[in-house]
Amino acid sequence: xxxxxxxxxxxxxxxxxxxxxxxxxxxxxxxxxxxxxxxxxxxxxxxxxxxxxxxxxxxxxxxxxxxxxxxxxxxxxxxxxxxxxxxxxxxxxxxxxxxxxx
Numbered sequence: 001x002x003x004x005x006x007x008x009x010x011x012x013x014x015x016x017x018x019x020x021x022x023x024x025x026x027x028x029x030x031x032x033x034x035x036x037x038x039x040x041x042x043x044x045x046x047x048x049x050x051x052x053x054x055x056x057x058x059x060x061x062x063x064x065x066x067x068x069x070x071x072x073x074x075x076x077x078x079x080x081x082x083x084x085x086x087x088x089x090x091x092x093x094x095x096x097x098x099x100x101x102x
Contacts, residue, residue, distance in 0.1 A: 028078040034071030038064050 041064030048056040 025078070025082060027081075028075050031071040031074030031078065034067050034074065038068030038071060041067060 041060055045057055045060045045064060048054075048060060
């Protein structure tokens with residue numbers, strides 16, 4: 001879909017315009033990568049605790065928590081951007097049928 005990052009909403013082909021938001025809009029991938037790194041960090045915390053390296057647990061936990069929080073924040077910000085684009089499109093097309101979430 002060309003230019004999907006400008007308007008990732010499917011306005012004409014479905015009654016659920018944000019149904020495939022994560023497939024159309026790829027700008028949420030950095031947040032997903034950060035969350036994946038957080039999962040790897042969680043495995044590192046468990047491994048360091050299992051091997052008795054207790055001096056690594058707290059720093060790993062802090063970094064992992066920060067990375068997961070940043071990833072979730074990026075995904076939330078991208079979703080808010082998509083909602084803002086949808087509201088803008090709806091204000092520019094007042095005669096279009098509006099679909100409400102169930």
